[in-house]
Amino acid sequence: MVERETTVGPAEGIHGRPAARIVQTAKGFSSQVVFVKGDREVNAKSVLKITGLAKKGEKLTIRAEGEDAEQAVSALDDLISADEH
């Protein structure tokens, strides 16, 4: 299992197009990926679950389990923390 904490970059938080990009990226990995924020844990491959999960500047944890867990966490960390998508 690989886990990393990241800070949300996009000005409007996780929504709309950035959310679509995050989900598309997560789906590119075979690992199971979840985002953890507080006591919520959601499927990173579900746009309905991740939308509204966090606002700009808030922290969340990316957790992945599977063959490509390391790559999945890195790719998602880059995407979530970037200012723009």
Add this chain to the structure above:
Amino acid sequence: MKLTGVGASEGVAVGPAFVPATGRPEPERTSISEGEVDQELQRFRGAVEAVVGKISQTIDALRTSGDEDEAGIFEFHVEMAEDPELASAVGGRVKNLQSPEAAVLAAGEEYAADFAAMDDEYMSARADDVRDVTGQISAELMGLATSGFEALQVPSVVLAQSLAPSDTARIPKGMALAFVTAEGSRTSHVSIMARSMGIPAVVGVGPNLEEALGAKSVAVDGDNGSAITDPDEDTLARFERASEDLAEERAALDEYRHVEASTSDGRRIEVAANLGSASEAEDALEWGAEGVGLFRTEFLFMQRDELPSEDEQYEAYSAVARTFGDRPVIVRTLDVGGDKNLPGIDQIHEDNPFLGWRGIRMSLDTPRLFKPQLRAILRAAARGNVRVMFPMVADVGELRAAKQMLQEVREELEAEGTEIGEVETGVMIETPAAAVCAIELAKESAFFSVGTNDLVQYTLAADRGNERLRRLQSADHPAVLALIRQTCEAAGGAGIPVGVCGEAAGEPAMIPKLVALGVTELSMGAPAIPRAKKVVSEI
């Protein structure tokens, strides 16, 4: 009844009324039998696939018309339709013998309620997106139309509160005869769309539209901005005559397409086209464009994972330059607001993006954005007659800084031995400040081009999208005309030409005024060119 609004796109049309459906489908059956479960789950997956296919077509249509922000929203819709959590929620309900059409609506409603409860206005607005997508899947399962426009199968007059790019993108080709909307102004999306489709539009008719929604047929007069519902025979006859006259007028205008327009006292006025993407260049030549007065470059930058490369920009600019040969092509450097997403550019929320970090302000602050664009423009200049124009300039310092950067990249390219051409540099006069400082700017520019849309909005402090400010949305205002006069006088003193590249350039009533003020080039949406040439020849 008669509706009165703004004639946003000329022409007349009569046809059946079409009101795009809104609202949610009603499930025909709520439960299924145990033996149907597998088959219904299969049908659900098929419906998702079909809806995704339709949304993808909308995305393509929006991309083609350059509406990248809207296309992004539909990418979000695709992900929602394919959402694994939605699929498992629906799967669970179907296994409990709920019909899939009811299950997807119910599951969607749960997510919508979660979104609606969020304290962030943007997030709560996503509730409508979920309802939209799950409603489409449900409708697909029941064999109903999935978009408000799918039922539009005979050419009709479209009546709506407003029409967004996502709406017009869903209209089947050739099925809209005219648009009538309650909201909107001449510069709204629906108006621009109607003009490029060559169909009449009356926008901003206000709340009276409600009463017209039950009409069977509508006669639309886009010239005087009125529409008549369920017209009587006299009205129909009048519209038919008008329609024939218009067809004749258009045929008569054809002969002006390729003339070089001059006023009767011999002043030559160049009539050019505004381009929103490189693909419009061929059509513009057909309409008789003598050049490109405004080549907007935003289409290259929107909805991207990374900024377009210098080579990609060079391809686009040089393609237009080659199409136009010796005729001038004025490339305007990037003008996007800080509210738009640009890859790798720090975005800060702005309360007033029109008064924000945009145009030359953003370019000067971001050399990694500006320099590749300038390099591509200089290289394209080796393939044709390319000029460069800077948007949103407010003082001569900005012009100098931009020219300095142009000089730097010119030296770099020369040192590299890359082939480049000469480019003249000009200023877009669209801030009142630029018009007021025109004497200073003229000394260091090769040309001016007045962007009347923004100049009007900034001079009159009137948002161009606010339909209640219609009176203050025309260039035919003494303050705006005074600024254009000042600009022309300054340019005259320095011996440089002035063009106009806003809406006003294509308006027959404005053309004589602009020419009288000293404007020598008019640049407009290409279909307006033949008439502008005719108007010029009659001055």
